[in-house]
Every structure is written in C-alpha cells, then in structure tokens.
Amino acid sequence: MAAIVPSRLLALLALSAVCVSAQQSRAVREQIGHVASALSAGHPQEAMDPFDKSFEGYSRLRTYFTGLTDGYTIVNEMDITDEQIENRQATITIHWTMTLSDMVNGLSESREEDLTVKLAMKKYDWQIVDISPLEFFNPEPKKSK
Numbered sequence: 001m002a003a004i005v006p007s008r009l010l011a012l013l014a015l016s017a018v019c020v021s022a023q024q025s026r027a028v029r030e031q032i033g034h035v036a037s038a039l040s041a042g043h044p045q046e047a048m049d050p051f052d053k054s055f056e057g058y059s060r061l062r063t064y065f066t067g068l069t070d071g072y073t074i075v076n077e078m079d080i081t082d083e084q085i086e087n088r089q090a091t092i093t094i095h096w097t098m099t100l101s102d103m104v105n106g107l108s109e110s111r112e113e114d115l116t117v118k119l120a121m122k123k124y125d126w127q128i129v130d131i132s133p134l135e136f137f138n139p140e141p142k143k144s145k
Contacts, residue, residue, distance in 0.1 A: 031126050094115045099111075
C-alpha cells in the first residue's frame with residue numbers, strides 16, 4: 001500500500017532541504033572568504049586554517065602565502081561563478097582578482113584568474129582539499145612576454 005504524504009509535510013521537507021543547502025553554501029563561502037581576509041590582513045598562517053593538511057599542495061601554498069604577505073599589501077576581490085554542493089563535497093569556481101602592492105617600491109600588480117576550489121566536510125567543518133591553479137598565489141612577479 002502506498003503511503004500518502006500530506007502536501008504540508010512535503011512543503012516542510014522541501015523547505016528544510018533548502019535551508020540546509022543555504023547553510024552549507026554559507027559555510028563553504030565563509031571558508032573561502034577566510035582565506036582572502038587573512039591574506040589581506042597579512043596573516044599567512046590564518047589563511048591556511050581552512051585547508052586540510054592532507055591537501056597535496058599544502059606546504060607549497062603555505063610558502064606562497066608567506067611570500068605574498070611578507071612582500072606585498074594584498075587586496076582581494078572574489079566573485080563566485082559556480083557552486084556545486086552535494087554529498088559532503090563542494091566544488092566552487094571563483095573569479096579571483098588579487099592586487100599586490102610592493103611594500104618596498106610601491107609598484108602594484110593585479111592578477112585575475114578563475115580558480116576551482118574543492119572542499120569536503122571533515123568532522124563538523126568544511127575543509128579546502130584542493131585549489132587550482134595553485135600558481136595564482138606564487139609571490140614571484142609574473143614575467144612579461
């Protein structure tokens with residue numbers, strides 16, 4: 001015999017799913033925002049907090065973040081262009097603009113890139129498990145061609 005579910009219950013279940021999805025989206029975005037804010041504040045170790053230590057590029061990224069914050073004043077702007085969250089996994093595409101002002105000579109460089117950030121729910125927190133291209137954060141000035 002088929003169960004009949006009242007339409008109110010279905011609406012409540014749908015609303016509940018939307019709320020959970022919105023909470024996950026907010027939590028994922030907060031982790032990415034934390035990275036940008038910490039870099040702008042000159043705190044490379046704080047910028048690493050949202051990253052899972054098992055991330056393959058973890059130590060290289062830590063070196064890049066330290067080099068950036070040691071040599072530049074950083075302004076970050078981000079625009080999330082795609083977001084997929086499902087089964088405790090998230091993939092976010094971000095158009096990231098980073099303006100680096102050299103602390104010594106005052107010259108600035110602006111970088112723009114579409115980055116892919118992958119996150120996974122680890123225990124009770126979203127952790128960044130991959131970000132690419134990693135070279136976007138390389139503190140070495142881009143060479144002119």
